[in-house]
Amino acid sequence: MEIDGIIGRIATNLEHLKQYTATPGEGCTRLPFTKEARDAVNYLTTIMKEAGMQVREDAAGNVIGVLEGKNPEAPCVMMGSHYDSVINGGDFDGIAGVVCGIEVARQLRDSGIMQDRNFVVVGFCDEEGMRFGTGYFGSGAMLGDRDVEYCKSFKDKDGVSIYDAMVEYGLVPEKIREAAWAEGSIGQFLELHIEQGPVLDTENVEIGLVEGIVGIQRYQVTVHGRADHAGTTPMDMRMDAVDAATKVISKIPDWAREKADGTVATTGYIRTIPGGMNIVAERVEFTVDIRSMNNDNINDIANRIRAALEREVKAMGGSYEINAKLEITPVFLSKEMLSRMEEGCKKHGYSYKYLPSGAGHDSLEIGQVIPTAMLFVPSRDGRSHCPVEFTKYSEFAKATVIITELAMQLLSE
Numbered sequence: 001m002e003i004d005g006i007i008g009r010i011a012t013n014l015e016h017l018k019q020y021t022a023t024p025g026e027g028c029t030r031l032p033f034t035k036e037a038r039d040a041v042n043y044l045t046t047i048m049k050e051a052g053m054q055v056r057e058d059a060a061g062n063v064i065g066v067l068e069g070k071n072p073e074a075p076c077v078m079m080g081s082h083y084d085s086v087i088n089g090g091d092f093d094g095i096a097g098v099v100c101g102i103e104v105a106r107q108l109r110d111s112g113i114m115q116d117r118n119f120v121v122v123g124f125c126d127e128e129g130m131r132f133g134t135g136y137f138g139s140g141a142m143l144g145d146r147d148v149e150y151c152k153s154f155k156d157k158d159g160v161s162i163y164d165a166m167v168e169y170g171l172v173p174e175k176i177r178e179a180a181w182a183e184g185s186i187g188q189f190l191e192l193h194i195e196q197g198p199v200l201d202t203e204n205v206e207i208g209l210v211e212g213i214v215g216i217q218r219y220q221v222t223v224h225g226r227a228d229h230a231g232t233t234p235m236d237m238r239m240d241a242v243d244a245a246t247k248v249i250s251k252i253p254d255w256a257r258e259k260a261d262g263t264v265a266t267t268g269y270i271r272t273i274p275g276g277m278n279i280v281a282e283r284v285e286f287t288v289d290i291r292s293m294n295n296d297n298i299n300d301i302a303n304r305i306r307a308a309l310e311r312e313v314k315a316m317g318g319s320y321e322i323n324a325k326l327e328i329t330p331v332f333l334s335k336e337m338l339s340r341m342e343e344g345c346k347k348h349g350y351s352y353k354y355l356p357s358g359a360g361h362d363s364l365e366i367g368q369v370i371p372t373a374m375l376f377v378p379s380r381d382g383r384s385h386c387p388v389e390f391t392k393y394s395e396f397a398k399a400t401v402i403i404t405e406l407a408m409q410l411l412s413e
Helices: 004-015 036-049 095-110 137-142 150-154 163-168 173-179 240-249 252-259 295-316 335-348 361-367 393-411
Strands: 053-059 063-068 077-083 117-125 186-194 207-213 215-224 265-267 268-273 283-292 317-329 352-357 372-377
Touching: 004 036, 004 063, 004 095, 004 393, 036 053, 036 063, 036 095, 036 117, 053 317, 063 095, 077 361, 077 393, 095 117, 095 268, 095 335, 095 393, 117 137, 137 173, 137 361, 150 163, 150 268, 186 361, 186 393, 207 335, 207 361, 207 393, 215 240, 215 295, 240 268, 240 283, 240 295, 252 265, 252 283, 283 295, 295 317, 335 352, 335 372, 335 393, 352 372, 361 372, 372 393
Parallel strands: 077 117, 077 186, 186 372, 207 352
Antiparallel strands: 053 063, 063 117, 207 372, 215 283, 215 317, 265 283, 268 283
16 A cells, blocks of 8 residues: 555545634534534545445435445444534644545545445544534444434524424424334445544554543533622522532532543533623533443433532522433444454554543443444544644555554444
8 A cells, every 4th residue: 555645535534624714713503403514524535435335315414325245235344533623622632533534445446446335435424512511423323313302402502403404404303203223234334533532642652542432421501590689698598509500510520530430520611601701600511421331420410410400509598400411331343353453553654542431422322332442543642632632644544554554444244
C-alpha cells in the first residue's frame, strides 16, 4: 500500500470537511439535523461513491456506503464513526473515523480482489448527544433501539424535539424503525478514532488497541424551590433551589473519587431560574454524566444522587425531578480482532499499547450486541472536544493499513 497516497487523501478530505461548522474559526460545531450536518453528509456521499461504494441515507440520518462482495446476503463487515460534533469541538473527533473507513474501502477496492462479503462504511448521526442530551442516536437506530416516542421525548435547549428536527432536516420519524438492520446481518464492527486523551501522545505510541469502553449514565435534574427577594427573605424562611442543588452537586465528584477504578462523574451544565442576582432561585436545572468500566460504580453514584436530592429537597421544602437521558453498560471488545491488529502492528513495525476508552463511541452502543474492535490514534497533548484538537494525518494512514488488513482477513472468512 502506498502510504503517501493514503495520507494525501485523508488530509484532503478532512481539510475539506473542516468548513462544515456553525462556528468558523472557533472549532467544529456540527450538530445533528442542521445545515452543517447535511453538507457533511453530502460530501461523505460523494467520496464514498468515488471509492466505489453504493450509497444511501437511512431513516435515522446515517450515511451508508456499501462495497459489494461476492455474497451480499452474508453478514457484512462494518466500519464507521460519527459525523456530528460537540459545540466548539475539534475537526477530527468522529469524522476522521468515517473518512478513514472510506479510505479502507478504497484500499480494499484497489487491491483488485473482490471480497466474499460486503464491506460497509457508516457515518453515524448524533453520537455525541450534544443537541438533545442523549447520544448514539444513529447507532441505536441501526440496532432497532429508537422509535417515534423516543424522537418526541427529547428536546434541545430551544424546545425543538428530535422528531421536529428530523422533519425539518427532511427525514420521516415515523420510518425510524426502517433504519434497523436484521439480526445477524452485521458480522463484525470496526471503528477508528482519535484517543481524546494523553496516553498515546505522551508515551509516543502509534496505535492504541482498545480493550473496552466505559458505561455511561446521563441525567437531567430539576430542583424546584420558590422565588423570593434576596434581601428581605430570611435564610431560614427560604425555599432556595440553588442551596439544595449545590449541596448535592458538590458531593458528586467525591463519590467518583471514592470509587476510583477510573470512575468519573461530571456536572457539565447548570442553569438557575429566573437567574437574577437579587432573586432567590425558583428552579435549578443541572446535568450529571457518570462513567466507569464497572457498572456497579455508576449505579451506586446514581443512587446516592437520588438519595441526596430526596434529603436536601425535603429539608428545603421543595421538590425535584430526575430524568435519565442515557443508560448504557460498559463493553469489552473482541480479543480475537485486537490480537489480529496487534500482529499487524508487529508486522509493520508500529508501536502499540492496549488501553481502555474513557470516552463513549458508537462502538459502545454496537458492541453491546455485535463483535467489535476499536483502534485509537494519538491526540496531540491529549486535547479533544476543543478547537486545538489535532492528530497527524500520517497517524490516521498507519491505522488504516492495520484495519484494512484486518478487514481483508474477516471478509474472506
